[in-house]
Amino acid sequence: MSALFEPSLSAGLPGADVLAADLDDAGLAATACVKRIKAGETLYVEGEAAPYCYQVVSGVVKEYNTLEDGRRQVADFYGVGELFGISEVAEQLHTAEAITNCVVRCYPRDAFIRTIARSPRLSRHFLNTLMSRLHRARERMVMLGRMSALQRISVFLIRLSKEQATREDVHFAMNRQDIADHLGLTIETVCRALTDLKKRGVITMKSARYFSIPKLHALEHIAGGAQNPNRLH
Amino acid sequence: MSALFEPSLSAGLPGADVLAADLDDAGLAATACVKRIKAGETLYVEGEAAPYCYQVVSGVVKEYNTLEDGRRQVADFYGVGELFGISEVAEQLHTAEAITNCVVRCYPRDAFIRTIARSPRLSRHFLNTLMSRLHRARERMVMLGRMSALQRISVFLIRLSKEQATREDVHFAMNRQDIADHLGLTIETVCRALTDLKKRGVITMKSARYFSIPKLHALEHIAGGAQNPNRLH
DNA sequence: CGCCGCCTTGACTCCCTTCAATGCGAGTGG
DNA sequence: CCACTCGCATTGAAGGGAGTCAAGGCGGCG
Numbered sequence: 473m474s475a476l477f478e479p480s481l482s483a484g485l486p487g488a489d490v491l492a493a494d495l496d497d498a499g500l501a502a503t504a505c506v507k508r509i510k511a512g513e514t515l516y517v518e519g520e521a522a523p524y525c526y527q528v529v530s531g532v533v534k535e536y537n538t539l540e541d542g543r544r545q546v547a548d549f550y551g552v553g554e555l556f557g558i559s560e561v562a563e564q565l566h567t568a569e570a571i572t573n574c575v576v577r578c579y580p581r582d583a584f585i586r587t588i589a590r591s592p593r594l595s596r597h598f599l600n601t602l603m604s605r606l607h608r609a610r611e612r613m614v615m616l617g618r619m620s621a622l623q624r625i626s627v628f629l630i631r632l633s634k635e636q637a638t639r640e641d642v643h644f645a646m647n648r649q650d651i652a653d654h655l656g657l658t659i660e661t662v663c664r665a666l667t668d669l670k671k672r673g674v675i676t677m678k679s680a681r682y683f684s685i686p687k688l689h690a691l692e693h694i695a696g697g698a699q700n701p702n703r704l705h
Numbered sequence: 706m707s708a709l710f711e712p713s714l715s716a717g718l719p720g721a722d723v724l725a726a727d728l729d730d731a732g733l734a735a736t737a738c739v740k741r742i743k744a745g746e747t748l749y750v751e752g753e754a755a756p757y758c759y760q761v762v763s764g765v766v767k768e769y770n771t772l773e774d775g776r777r778q779v780a781d782f783y784g785v786g787e788l789f790g791i792s793e794v795a796e797q798l799h800t801a802e803a804i805t806n807c808v809v810r811c812y813p814r815d816a817f818i819r820t821i822a823r824s825p826r827l828s829r830h831f832l833n834t835l836m837s838r839l840h841r842a843r844e845r846m847v848m849l850g851r852m853s854a855l856q857r858i859s860v861f862l863i864r865l866s867k868e869q870a871t872r873e874d875v876h877f878a879m880n881r882q883d884i885a886d887h888l889g890l891t892i893e894t895v896c897r898a899l900t901d902l903k904k905r906g907v908i909t910m911k912s913a914r915y916f917s918i919p920k921l922h923a924l925e926h927i928a929g930g931a932q933n934p935n936r937l938h
Numbered sequence: 939c940g941c942c943g944c945c946t947t948g949a950c951t952c953c954c955t956t957c958a959a960t961g962c963g964a965g966t967g968g
Numbered sequence: 969c970c971a972c973t974c975g976c977a978t979t980g981a982a983g984g985g986a987g988t989c990a991a992g993g994c995g996g997c998g
Contacts, residue, residue: 545846545847545850589828589829590825592822592828593822595832599818599822599828599832602832603835604792610770610780610842612846613780613845618776618889655850656850
């Protein structure tokens with residue numbers, strides 16, 4: 473479907489995980505199965521047993537946590553090639569849901585970990601994946617803990633733009649609610665921030681799901697914290 | 706000095722990292738050196754080269770990022786036994802500073818990674834460490850993105866209490882500013898939340914650096930999101 | 939005692955949320 | 969082709985939680 477995130481892989485940007493080919497070499501391909509899930513369907517739910525871990529073959533998946541009151545925090549979005557659904561315990565820590573129609577490869581968790589640990593090459597690769605995942609999480613902590621709504625949106629738009637390796641007609645695979653849940657905002661605040669950026673001429677939007685960045689420099693300046701925090705309203 | 710975090714290690718709670726003994730076995734001890742740093746001193750700064758990664762021998766270390774305007778986001782606090790200062794690139798992503806007087810063991814980064822990857826046992830152990838670190842980061846994202854000040858403080862107090870395995874005279878190794886920077890709040894808000902919990906009788910404090918939890922259940926209830934978000938003021 | 943760093947409290951402001959209404963595009967059926 | 973609907977996105981108005989600014993309070997130490 474949409475090519476979201478794919479460019480990041482071919483470009484070698486963060487997002488490239490352990491390659492399927494590598495896993496094949498290690499004999500994991502035989503144990504893996506492939507699953508198709510439609511947009512909006514849930515792959516697994518927080519708390520349930522985790523016999524498998526997954527890799528996106530096509531489409532985009534989101535992982536999130538739900539609070540008692542129903543609000544959600546989207547931990548991350550995963551695109552083609554990315555691994556997800558694996559943790560130190562055999563229990564899912566998040567709920568995973570397909571944002572677009574998806575194809576995912578499922579690896580039996582225990583065999584996966586055993587195989588990875590046995591191969592120095594895979595170990596190293598997977599360690600790097602985890603460390604860079606941790607890095608991403610840390611960057612998001614800064615965003616959630618210390619940035620204004622406008623800054624968060626700016627950072628997010630820049631990220632999408634980089635992943636798709638273009639400043640023209642960058643695509644939102646996720647809806648406004650998902651963006652809000654990812655950035656720790658409400659859907660209204662997301663809209664208002666986007667409107668604000670449009671009014672400033674920093675971005676343009678040909679539809680709700682596509683934007684361009686005519687003034688990347690200005691966007692980066694806002695994202696970077698600009699002396700004047702560039703608040704909303 | 707203070708025993709903060711130590712109980713967590715003996716209790717096997719998250720926090721126990723690759724054991725020094727294991728690293729010794731792998732022949733890394735020979736390459737490691739030990740360093741003493743006084744409270745308040747900086748071990749490394751965001752952006753500089755990262756020839757080493759570290760493990761806390763005694764004391765408590767904080768890792769943080771600084772924004773243009775000087776505000777900080779404390780990514781994590783590390784206690785005895787925990788590894789820190791390692792990422793997928795040979796560059797420090799955070800600034801590390803000693804909160805108390807500390808002793809840390811320094812491992813040459815490249816040798817460390819190579820050795821880990823070569824040993825299935827160490828690989829597996831380190832993978833688990835990273836995954837649980839990622840888990841912690843994700844939990845903090847929920848906290849930063851979706852919780853009120855009172856909830857964040859409650860979660861933090863519970864965490865400290867668990868790590869020190871007591872509900873009596875739990876110790877803050879860090880000052881209020883560090884707590885604020887960790888929880889994405891201001892120092893004043895931290896104080897007010899603590900005062901609020903004291904007024905409710907949920908916690909008591911014999912001094913600014915020690916607290917007890919007479920009503921753990923109530924604290925957990927507040928941390929858990931309580932239908933009524935139990936806002937501040 | 940008096941200084942100094944850290945902590946606490948108060949008053950006010952403001953960004954973001956909340957609540958509510960409207961807009962808009964896609965799909966459907968008459 | 970158009971009316972209708974439904975989900976999603978946008979905009980407006982009002983209120984509140986946390987930030988900001990400012991003034992003490994408290995404990996440790998020379």
